[in-house]
Amino acid sequence: MEKFTTHTGRAVPLRRSNVDTDQIIPAHWLKKVTRSGFEDGLFEAWRKDEDFVLNRPERQGASVLVAGPEFGTGSSREHAVWALQNYGFQAVISSRFADIFRGNSLKNGLLTVVLPQETVERLWELVEADPTAEITVDLEAREVRAEGVTASFELDDNVRWRLLNGLDDISITLQNEADIAAFEATRPSFKPRTLPVA
Amino acid sequence: MGRTLAEKVWDDHVVRRAEGEPDLLFIDLHLLHEVTSPQAFDGLRLAGRKVRRTDLTIATEDHNTPTLDIDKPIADPVSKVQLETLRRNAAEFGVRIHSLGDVEQGVVHVVGPQLGLTQPGTTVVCGDSHTSTHGAFGALAFGIGTSQVEHVLATQTLPLAPFRTMAITVEGELPEGVTAKDLILAIIAKIGTGGGQGYVLEYRGSAIRSLSMEARMTICNMSIEAGARAGMIAPDDTTFDYLKGRPHAPEGEDWDAAVAYWRTLTTDEDAVFDAEVFIDAGSLTPFVTWGTNPGQGAPLGANVPNPEDFEDPQERIAAENALKYMGLEAGTPLREVPVDAVFVGSCTNGRIEDLRAAADILDGRRVADGVRMLVVPGSVRVALQAVEEGLDKVFTAAGAEWRHAGCSMCLGMNPDQLAPGERCASTSNRNFEGRQGKGGRTHLVSPQVAAATAVLGHLASPADLKPADPAANPVAVEA
Ligand code: SF4
Numbered sequence: 001m002e003k004f005t006t007h008t009g010r011a012v013p014l015r016r017s018n019v020d021t022d023q024i025i026p027a028h029w030l031k032k033v034t035r036s037g038f039e040d041g042l043f044e045a046w047r048k049d050e051d052f053v054l055n056r057p058e059r060q061g062a063s064v065l066v067a068g069p070e071f072g073t074g075s076s077r078e079h080a081v082w083a084l085q086n087y088g089f090q091a092v093i094s095s096r097f098a099d100i101f102r103g104n105s106l107k108n109g110l111l112t113v114v115l116p117q118e119t120v121e122r123l124w125e126l127v128e129a130d131p132t133a134e135i136t137v138d139l140e141a142r143e144v145r146a147e148g149v150t151a152s153f154e155l156d157d158n159v160r161w162r163l164l165n166g167l168d169d170i171s172i173t174l175q176n177e178a179d180i181a182a183f184e185a186t187r188p189s190f191k192p193r194t195l196p197v198a
Numbered sequence: 199m200g201r202t203l204a205e206k207v208w209d210d211h212v213v214r215r216a217e218g219e220p221d222l223l224f225i226d227l228h229l230l231h232e233v234t235s236p237q238a239f240d241g242l243r244l245a246g247r248k249v250r251r252t253d254l255t256i257a258t259e260d261h262n263t264p265t266l267d268i269d270k271p272i273a274d275p276v277s278k279v280q281l282e283t284l285r286r287n288a289a290e291f292g293v294r295i296h297s298l299g300d301v302e303q304g305v306v307h308v309v310g311p312q313l314g315l316t317q318p319g320t321t322v323v324c325g326d327s328h329t330s331t332h333g334a335f336g337a338l339a340f341g342i343g344t345s346q347v348e349h350v351l352a353t354q355t356l357p358l359a360p361f362r363t364m365a366i367t368v369e370g371e372l373p374e375g376v377t378a379k380d381l382i383l384a385i386i387a388k389i390g391t392g393g394g395q396g397y398v399l400e401y402r403g404s405a406i407r408s409l410s411m412e413a414r415m416t417i418c419n420m421s422i423e424a425g426a427r428a429g430m431i432a433p434d435d436t437t438f439d440y441l442k443g444r445p446h447a448p449e450g451e452d453w454d455a456a457v458a459y460w461r462t463l464t465t466d467e468d469a470v471f472d473a474e475v476f477i478d479a480g481s482l483t484p485f486v487t488w489g490t491n492p493g494q495g496a497p498l499g500a501n502v503p504n505p506e507d508f509e510d511p512q513e514r515i516a517a518e519n520a521l522k523y524m525g526l527e528a529g530t531p532l533r534e535v536p537v538d539a540v541f542v543g544s545c546t547n548g549r550i551e552d553l554r555a556a557a558d559i560l561d562g563r564r565v566a567d568g569v570r571m572l573v574v575p576g577s578v579r580v581a582l583q584a585v586e587e588g589l590d591k592v593f594t595a596a597g598a599e600w601r602h603a604g605c606s607m608c609l610g611m612n613p614d615q616l617a618p619g620e621r622c623a624s625t626s627n628r629n630f631e632g633r634q635g636k637g638g639r640t641h642l643v644s645p646q647v648a649a650a651t652a653v654l655g656h657l658a659s660p661a662d663l664k665p666a667d668p669a670a671n672p673v674a675v676e677a
Pocket of ligand 1: 260261305306307326328544545546604605608609626627
């Protein structure tokens with residue numbers, strides 16, 4: 001997992017509430033055998049409409065999604081997070097996220113930021129008026145900054161520490177690699193091994 | 199205070215224990231198959247990680263493999279991609295794999311034990327809920343999700359939340375014609391599909407002690423259908439005899455050291471279980487399911503239950519829905535329920551003893567007209583053994599189809615599926631809606647009941663059969 005300290009980028013305003021994970025990535029994408037390559041499935045149904053905000057030329061290369069309330073409801077599929085990341089989003093801002101989606105996002109290093117709805121509205125107005133306007137999501141300072149907006153946000157200390165250091169579950173376990181090696185050294189020789197036997 | 203078997207195995211694998219954190223457990227054996235491993239390998243690749251212990255990891259192809267024409271290219275494109283992905287990942291990361299066509303290929307939970315890799319006192323994981331099968335050896339074995347598969351590949355450990363323990367004590371002798379499958383179906387009907395939630399079950403008592411290893415695997419396999427995290431049986435001489443001489447069993451001094459350790463793996467006299475259930479083996483009869491979860495079962499001699507008779511409103515609604523899906527009328531004797539198909543196989547009942555039991559009944563008899571019977575060995579080794587004993591000929595002479603090894607109709611990911619509305623007596627473990635094919639209806643049964651049902655065309659036990667007529671089956675005449 002990549003470290004997340006602070007990120008600055010252009011934004012996509014998604015003026016919709018209750019965006020469920022089926023909208024984020026439809027079920028037929030779940031047959032894939034990789035964790036990458038989901039970018040074309042992101043909001044697939046909506047992208048058929050060429051006026052959909054993600055299709056607008058001025059939104060290409062944006063990396064912060066500013067979404068309506070109740071983002072990520074429905075099925076628990078981790079693929080929804082992968083799709084947003086594969087597309088290039090580093091952070092999603094909303095006034096409310098569904099629990100499982102939020103858990104999945106933070107586990108995978110996609111920063112989900114909760115801000116009051118009126119702040120979300122101001123960000124929408126700002127980036128709609130000026131598509132080149134940038135938003136900074138500063139995890140160290142726990143602050144979102146944009147022209148005329150400075151808003152602090154909350155995040156669990158442990159989760160923040162993991163994101164700042166780029167630690168996924170595996171990295172955390174590997175911090176105790178010495179314990180694993182010590183345990184391995186004491187395993188009896190009769191324990192099974194899968195190496196082919198003659 | 200004394201400890202239970204499960205607690206002993208757990209304690210022997212704690213790599214790290216810290217306040218406020220789940221225990222980090224070492225994993226002795228990691229089994230892989232094609233469905234739940236692709237994203238785990240992809241995760242390793244993206245993070246630039248290796249498989250920490252390729253010598254404790256093994257892969258086999260089972261869920262998607264066809265059971266016919268196995269030398270031809272795989273027709274279904276999704277199955278093909280999953281199998282090819284596993285092969286590529288195994289090659290790239292240096293993991294031993296048994297592919298379609300290999301003599302050690304088969305259902306992952308049949309392959310581990312027959313190679314002697316599943317041993318008492320080990321921790322075994324696989325991205326598959328029926329990993330509980332391996333608990334029959336006194337191993338702590340459980341199914342895990344794809345992100346945990348990646349975690350084990352990278353670290354050979356897993357942080358795990360604590361469990362509770364439940365003793366399921368079965369005393370007495372199973373009556374003639376009553377099998378391990380009937381026993382576990384009766385246990386699940388008794389404690390419910392959520393009854394084991396959060397528990398590691400330990401099956402004990404004289405009836406369990408007298409079971410063969412294969413029968414013990416049938417029991418532990420279905421622990422997950424009671425919602426349990428795992429199921430275990432303390433190892434004993436039956437276990438050691440089964441293991442001795444298997445390709446990966448310890449040898450020489452290692453064998454002696456292993457057995458000495460394995461003998462310590464019993465629940466202490468003064469250990470306390472968090473819950474206890476008692477079953478009188480002598481009271482059991484052949485058991486079948488009538489509904490759409492494995493807890494909806496009844497003795498074969500009973501009638502389809504009336505939903506009105508369930509006190510719990512949730513259960514009543516579940517029963518109503520189940521009967522509607524299954525196309526059954528309350529009050530119909532289960533013995534009068536006709537079937538279209540019979541499936542003998544799966545990690546529950548696809549081992550050699552199961553095939554012998556079914557063949558024994560089909561010998562000198564014929565599968566009823568209009569009934570399709572599929573016999574799918576759990577592994578290539580099982581298939582070879584069956585051929586050596588001539589069981590394949592008994593099946594085909596009786597009119598059953600003898601297929602190649604794999605999961606097959608247990609979940610219908612390959613072409614072996616039920617058509618909508620078709621009814622099947624199946625030796626597998628899940629009777630969920632659509633499990634064996636969209637709209638298909640499943641009755642879970644033992645291999646003996648499956649074979650008798652195939653002969654009579656309706657749910658039946660061997661006791662319902664007329665004596666075998668050697669003229670009905672050419673193989674029997676030859677023999
Ligand atoms: S035989 Fe059935 S239950 Fe067993 S591993 Fe295969 S699909 Fe799963």
